[in-house]
Amino acid sequence: MPEDKANSWESRADAHSLYGFTDLPTIHQRGAVVLTHGKGPYIYDVHGREYLDANSGLWNMVAGFDHPGLIAAAQEQYARFPGYHAFFGRMSDQTVMLSEKLVEVSPFQDGKVFYTNSGSEANDTMVKILWFLHAAEGNPQRRKILTRVNAYHGVTAVSASMTGKPYNSVFGLPLPGFLHLSCPHYWRNGAEGESEAEFTARMAAELEEVIAREGADTIAGFFAEPVMGAGGVIVPSEGYFQAILPVLRRHGIPMISDEVICGFGRTGNTWGCETYGFMPDAIISSKNLTAGFFPMGAVILGPELAERVQRAAEAVEEFPHGFTASGHPVGCAIALKAIDVVMNEGLAENVRSLTPKFEAGLAKLADHPNIGEWRGKGLMGALEAVADKATKRPFDGKLSVSERIANACTDQGLICRPLGQAIVLAPPFILTEAQMDEMFDKLGRALDKVFAEVA
Numbered sequence: 001m002p003e004d005k006a007n008s009w010e011s012r013a014d015a016h017s018l019y020g021f022t023d024l025p026t027i028h029q030r031g032a033v034v035l036t037h038g039k040g041p042y043i044y045d046v047h048g049r050e051y052l053d054a055n056s057g058l059w060n061m062v063a064g065f066d067h068p069g070l071i072a073a074a075q076e077q078y079a080r081f082p083g084y085h086a087f088f089g090r091m092s093d094q095t096v097m098l099s100e101k102l103v104e105v106s107p108f109q110d111g112k113v114f115y116t117n118s119g120s121e122a123n124d125t126m127v128k129i130l131w132f133l134h135a136a137e138g139n140p141q142r143r144k145i146l147t148r149v150n151a152y153h154g155v156t157a158v159s160a161s162m163t164g165k166p167y168n169s170v171f172g173l174p175l176p177g178f179l180h181l182s183c184p185h186y187w188r189n190g191a192e193g194e195s196e197a198e199f200t201a202r203m204a205a206e207l208e209e210v211i212a213r214e215g216a217d218t219i220a221g222f223f224a225e226p227v228m229g230a231g232g233v234i235v236p237s238e239g240y241f242q243a244i245l246p247v248l249r250r251h252g253i254p255m256i257s258d259e260v261i262c263g264f265g266r267t268g269n270t271w272g273c274e275t276y277g278f279m280p281d282a283i284i285s286s287k288n289l290t291a292g293f294f295p296m297g298a299v300i301l302g303p304e305l306a307e308r309v310q311r312a313a314e315a316v317e318e319f320p321h322g323f324t325a326s327g328h329p330v331g332c333a334i335a336l337k338a339i340d341v342v343m344n345e346g347l348a349e350n351v352r353s354l355t356p357k358f359e360a361g362l363a364k365l366a367d368h369p370n371i372g373e374w375r376g377k378g379l380m381g382a383l384e385a386v387a388d389k390a391t392k393r394p395f396d397g398k399l400s401v402s403e404r405i406a407n408a409c410t411d412q413g414l415i416c417r418p419l420g421q422a423i424v425l426a427p428p429f430i431l432t433e434a435q436m437d438e439m440f441d442k443l444g445r446a447l448d449k450v451f452a453e454v455a
């Protein structure tokens, strides 16, 4: 290997960085994209190449990559008090203020917040809260967790068990007691001749059957993303949450809305549960919580769970759980600013005003004979590639169609994400109309190129 190649950023990335969730054959062939900085919705690599990041980093950099207010909030808090924990009855003033703010902007009348460093840990924490609660209330057998196939709840041993993806079998997961219901994706999973309403009713009936089979008194809780993100932007079938919530309520099973992607504006409202008109018992937040400027997650308990957990904790004198950096003052200061930026600087409004144009752009690309479905809500959307539009037959997996589309986009300076055979778009909330045109133009060219090769 020539010396300059051996010393390239790409080779250095290869040498000592273990890539997570990365297609290794692709990366061996193309090399990693090593980034140095960002500006608005654009990122720049070590060669000075510019990319429009149509995935907001990993769904989270909703205010772009250089928001001055967020940078200032971080700098000011680092100068004031750069780190502290939230154990032993101590916590920073920023932590107190963020909890107040999260309860204020939550759909709940009242509640309590617990902090983590990530969305995975927030889901993991919520499961432990439920186990703790049910045991304290004399129901230690109430431990099973219900989620859905295709759901993404994270990567820790517990949250990976909640995630409904086949790749976790390489870890011997899920753990026992993590049950996956059907994915409410009508286009893909609806039976021949089945109406959407019938499909939704079938999803609720399945939940009822699983509860009857397992025993309601063995189930700790049900978790769902309002729109499945990493499952491929799966929008629930019409009336889905209205159909399943009464079933859960009847059996006393808490419903937790995993709002790690949907929370703080992505679907056009502050919360995905608002967009879909349901009231959960608790909310999981991360990603947008700090606009991606700090690793942080939060469990937001609604009033009923907050009170029950408080009572359970009083009984054993403590809730024995927490991370060293839970409620980190810099993270909290950034989150306070991020919430203000999204809600009061016109970002949430921009999501709403851009949505019709976003949907029109997706719908136009879905005219392509090799796009089976477009789907989305607010500023998250997907195009599903198919070999045959009429039968919805997917491409041969060996063709790696969505990977090739994403690579063709990267070559043109557009970052978008292959997920299964779909291409996912989740641009930052600061996107302009011109930048949206750029995104669809580049994606359209990539689709033409790859489909011409494989179709």
Ligand SMILES: *Cc1c(COP(=O)(O)O)cnc(C)c1O
Binding pocket: 117, 118, 119, 120, 121, 123, 152, 153, 154, 155, 225, 229, 230, 258, 259, 260, 261, 286, 287
């Ligand atoms: C990303 C994600 C998580 C996990 O968050 P991490 O910070 O990556 O641990 C959990 N739930 C949903 C819905 C997510 O999109």
